[in-house]
Amino acid sequence: MSEPSLPAHAGRIWRFGDDIDTDAMAPAVWMKAAPEVLASHCLESLRPEFPGQVRAGDVVVAGANFGIGSSREQAPQALRQLGVQAVVAPSFGGLFYRNAINLGLPVLVCPDTSRLADGAPARVDLENAVLLLDDGTTVACEPVPAFLREILSAGGLIPHLQARLARA
Amino acid sequence: MSLAAAPAPARPATLAQKLVARAAGQEHVEPGALAMCRVDLAMSHDSSGPRRVAPLLQTLGATVWDPSRYVVVTDHFVPAGDPSAEAILHFTRDWTRRSGAHLIDGEGICHVVLPEHGHVLPGRLIVGGDSHSPTGGAFGAYMFGVGATEMAGVLATGEIWLRVPQTIRLQWDGALAPGVCAKDMMLFLCARLGLGAGRYEAVEYAGSAVAALSMQERMTLANMSAELGAQTGLVAPDATTLDWLSAAGVPASTLAGIDLAWWRTDAGAPLLATHVFDAGALVPQVAAPHSPANSAPVEQAAGEAVQIAYLGACTGAKLDDLRLAAQVLRGRRVAPGVSLQVAPASVRDQQQAEREGTLAILAEAGAELLPNACGACAGYGAARFPAGSHAIASTARNFSGRMGDAGSAVWLASPLTVAASAVTGRITDPRTLL
Numbered sequence: 001m002s003e004p005s006l007p008a009h010a011g012r013i014w015r016f017g018d019d020i021d022t023d024a025m026a027p028a029v030w031m032k033a034a035p036e037v038l039a040s041h042c043l044e045s046l047r048p049e050f051p052g053q054v055r056a057g058d059v060v061v062a063g064a065n066f067g068i069g070s071s072r073e074q075a076p077q078a079l080r081q082l083g084v085q086a087v088v089a090p091s092f093g094g095l096f097y098r099n100a101i102n103l104g105l106p107v108l109v110c111p112d113t114s115r116l117a118d119g120a121p122a123r124v125d126l127e128n129a130v131l132l133l134d135d136g137t138t139v140a141c142e143p144v145p146a147f148l149r150e151i152l153s154a155g156g157l158i159p160h161l162q163a164r165l166a167r168a
Numbered sequence: 169m170s171l172a173a174a175p176a177p178a179r180p181a182t183l184a185q186k187l188v189a190r191a192a193g194q195e196h197v198e199p200g201a202l203a204m205c206r207v208d209l210a211m212s213h214d215s216s217g218p219r220r221v222a223p224l225l226q227t228l229g230a231t232v233w234d235p236s237r238y239v240v241v242t243d244h245f246v247p248a249g250d251p252s253a254e255a256i257l258h259f260t261r262d263w264t265r266r267s268g269a270h271l272i273d274g275e276g277i278c279h280v281v282l283p284e285h286g287h288v289l290p291g292r293l294i295v296g297g298d299s300h301s302p303t304g305g306a307f308g309a310y311m312f313g314v315g316a317t318e319m320a321g322v323l324a325t326g327e328i329w330l331r332v333p334q335t336i337r338l339q340w341d342g343a344l345a346p347g348v349c350a351k352d353m354m355l356f357l358c359a360r361l362g363l364g365a366g367r368y369e370a371v372e373y374a375g376s377a378v379a380a381l382s383m384q385e386r387m388t389l390a391n392m393s394a395e396l397g398a399q400t401g402l403v404a405p406d407a408t409t410l411d412w413l414s415a416a417g418v419p420a421s422t423l424a425g426i427d428l429a430w431w432r433t434d435a436g437a438p439l440l441a442t443h444v445f446d447a448g449a450l451v452p453q454v455a456a457p458h459s460p461a462n463s464a465p466v467e468q469a470a471g472e473a474v475q476i477a478y479l480g481a482c483t484g485a486k487l488d489d490l491r492l493a494a495q496v497l498r499g500r501r502v503a504p505g506v507s508l509q510v511a512p513a514s515v516r517d518q519q520q521a522e523r524e525g526t527l528a529i530l531a532e533a534g535a536e537l538l539p540n541a542c543g544a545c546a547g548y549g550a551a552r553f554p555a556g557s558h559a560i561a562s563t564a565r566n567f568s569g570r571m572g573d574a575g576s577a578v579w580l581a582s583p584l585t586v587a588a589s590a591v592t593g594r595i596t597d598p599r600t601l602l
Binding site: 028031097099103147 | 397547
């Protein structure tokens, strides 16, 4: 096993339910606002305390189909703006998944999130696709294809392409 | 043509596989493999388009790889309701003209005007900067949505990576009964299969009831593939497709080059799943707040009082949708206290509705005509539903707070059911008014 590929500090887990749509992350009425303003309303309709209390490094753990609905990438952008380290869920809306990778927000498919309790500390090891818990145990996620990890480690698609175009 | 009489292909493939293989420049692609695809066409609207991709292109030091292959449509912020929307529109128009890309300005909703302009052809791979981009799959194009960052990547390189999708076949046998339409099929599927059922694979609509649908009804199927969570929703092109494209002005020489026998799923092609439904048994569906997955036969919602009946969006205000509503509204008036709002999906559809008298039927029933734009469906402008209001809408999504205040509630239904509910002021089975 190699070293963790992301900052190794622990964040707290924020639990959300199934079928969370991108309108909830980036509400339509704030779509014309600046990114930090939009982010300050991220998921507030579900957990009003979330945008104010989430800290850099925290981990969002959600139910099935996280990020369904509109293709607006302000949804993963808002989570990243708030410092969310990764989103972990049994399944994702396909568009949200692509957008998150492209914006450099790690997304991990985790078949069984039952041991990831709300408020508990957790660290994300992207390269090995596991969450490290305080008691020393791990929760396994599906491996992220190397091609997508390259984009994530560059910080998203744009820096990834910058490097590629510079080489061309 | 009998399937049994056709020679079995060496490696039977789905329509989705064939579309991706062509774009990837390969003879054959296997589901699950990553494929780098050439993009035939890219489309953005005023929200996800220039205002967001231009700064990213600047960061990359790149320009649009082929401006003749990029179409920008204004639909989310028109008509401009405030100075910030006006500024977005100004930038969108100015940047698009300077970039040399196509601009379709104020003509209607992107998913409807793009095919109207003949841009969506069978066999193409098209990316759109909007989640309802699968709409183009109705024409046998592999069309799907991307976010602004990915769009910037496409515009810089002309390429996009795909994981070759598996195909889920949704087969509708038999024929739809009067008063039942494509929207009911999709609401039914959202409830029966669930919003994640598409698994970001391709879904393909097939069967006699699909073959019998008009192009715009097929577009409703493909459009709501987004709600099923599929990457795209395909209908194999046929004579209906070519006739529609011909009427849209696509040159005969272009259409003659489309091999209908090729752009279909081969017998024996690998499918992830096949679901077979009896179209004749389908009844009008209504999705209760706040998810399309809350769909059920109309009788379960019948009697619910509504103050707003909304015919709008790429899903529910195309010409064929307006015609369906007119079947119910002919010679009738909306109930007192009900606002029937109609936002025809495109200028062209509205003009045809006007010529043929469909619009007059809606107007005489008391409908209020709104601009040809996304309107309340996108929920960006002033036209949002107020707190406490109950609405029935022909749109695709009724997530809490999307079309209006968080205290509003939206039921989704077909244009027929929306019209019938407007007439009575309560959610109503349209078959009782036909």
